[in-house]
Amino acid sequence: xxxxxxxxxxxGSEDDNEIRRGPWTLEEDNLLTQSxxxxxxxRWNLLAKCSGLKRTGKSCRLRWLNYLKPxxxxxxxxxxxQLLILELHSKWGNRWxxxxxxxxxxxxxxxxxxxxxxxxxxxxxxxxxxxxxEFEELVRRFWIPRLLQKARxxxxxxxxxxxxxxxxxxxxYSAAAITPPPCVHPTCPNYLDQRLxxxxxxxxxxxxxxxxxxxxxxxxxxxxNGLDTDEFGTFTYDYGYHVNSNGYDNETxxxxxxxxxxxxxxxxxxxxxACDLWNMDECCQFSNFKK
DNA sequence: AATGCGATCAACCGCTCCAGA
DNA sequence: CTCTGGAGCGGTTGATCGCAT
Numbered sequence: 001x002x003x004x005x006x007x008x009x010x011x012g013s014e015d016d017n018e019i020r021r022g023p024w025t026l027e028e029d030n031l032l033t034q035s036x037x038x039x040x041x042x043r044w045n046l047l048a049k050c051s052g053l054k055r056t057g058k059s060c061r062l063r064w065l066n067y068l069k070p071x072x073x074x075x076x077x078x079x080x081x082q083l084l085i086l087e088l089h090s091k092w093g094n095r096w097x098x099x100x101x102x103x104x105x106x107x108x109x110x111x112x113x114x115x116x117x118x119x120x121x122x123x124x125x126x127x128x129x130x131x132x133x134e135f136e137e138l139v140r141r142f143w144i145p146r147l148l149q150k151a152r153x154x155x156x157x158x159x160x161x162x163x164x165x166x167x168x169x170x171x172x173y174s175a176a177a178i179t180p181p182p183c184v185h186p187t188c189p190n191y192l193d194q195r196l197x198x199x200x201x202x203x204x205x206x207x208x209x210x211x212x213x214x215x216x217x218x219x220x221x222x223x224x225n226g227l228d229t230d231e232f233g234t235f236t237y238d239y240g241y242h243v244n245s246n247g248y249d250n251e252t253x254x255x256x257x258x259x260x261x262x263x264x265x266x267x268x269x270x271x272x273x274a275c276d277l278w279n280m281d282e283c284c285q286f287s288n289f290k291k
Numbered sequence: 292a293a294t295g296c297g298a299t300c301a302a303c304c305g306c307t308c309c310a311g312a
Numbered sequence: 313c314t315c316t317g318g319a320g321c322g323g324t325t326g327a328t329c330g331c332a333t
Binding site for chain 3: 022023042043044045046057058061065094095096097098108109112116
């Protein structure tokens with residue numbers, strides 16, 4: 001497949017009817033953009049013909065949706081976005097387009113690539129099947145707390161324009177403001193046991209946690225309310241998406257998070273990661289998780 | 292400088308779904 | 313009901329880039 005624009009022969013004497021494949025040129029991009037400006041999106045086969053592009057309608061559609069469309073966001077996924085992907089994938093699996101609907105400006109292709117190159121790679125390294133219960137636990141106990149921490153850090157430094165500071169004062173989620181209980185690092189093999197012990201002896205703490213949608217910088221009217229804490233000291237997010245106006249569906253998202261901020265306040269391990277959360281070496285430390 | 296290799300991402304393919312004739 | 317074309321989805325792959333040797 002995609003054997004480098006194969007229709008263009010070296011002699012330049014390509015067949016006029018031949019369909020071009022492979023990377024798009026600037027001229028093609030301009031032509032497609034102009035055509036869409038003139039006649040709008042949709043009817044891709046027709047558009048491909050009318051535009052003079054030697055591309056299939058399908059190819060035009062993909063190029064527009066994944067690359068040329070003005071609201072397509074470029075650049076690395078933020079911790080907030082990564083967190084949301086983990087959450088939504090745990091609920092919907094490989095429903096990339098559905099997941100992408102909840103990440104404005106991100107395409108299903110981009111999310112799919114992220115999942116395969118980052119998440120699945122890590123899982124493979126740990127010899128964990130991404131469909132397994134083990135993987136679920138890994139995400140819940142290790143990656144999500146880490147991403148939450150990163151999300152908080154980026155929020156408190158006001159680095160993210162999407163963060164709505166008005167609805168989420170920094171002090172509300174600042175780990176430093178919390179008196180930490182006995183520290184338990186998520187990478188500790190006894191992590192869960194210790195947490196359960198904390199709970200049974202009453203030392204398990206909870207505190208006011210911003211709701212995930214707020215943490216992610218979404219306007220609260222995108223979501224319903226429904227934060228709860230269960231008997232094991234885990235948060236349960238339970239919110240439905242508003243229908244219609246935002247394109248969200250009616251389904252409810254349920255996720256549980258352990259109350260981990262205490263140990264995150266004491267361990268500055270997040271700073272050990274540069275831009276890449278998914279540091280393989282650090283991930284290896286979590287091999288103890290597999291028992 | 293040349294080469295090899297892994298990571299990333301853009302793009303293609305095959306398939307399904309759906310609406311309209 | 314069947315057929316057909318458009319649209320969209322998920323899986324896969326080739327090109328490219330950057331880093332290591």
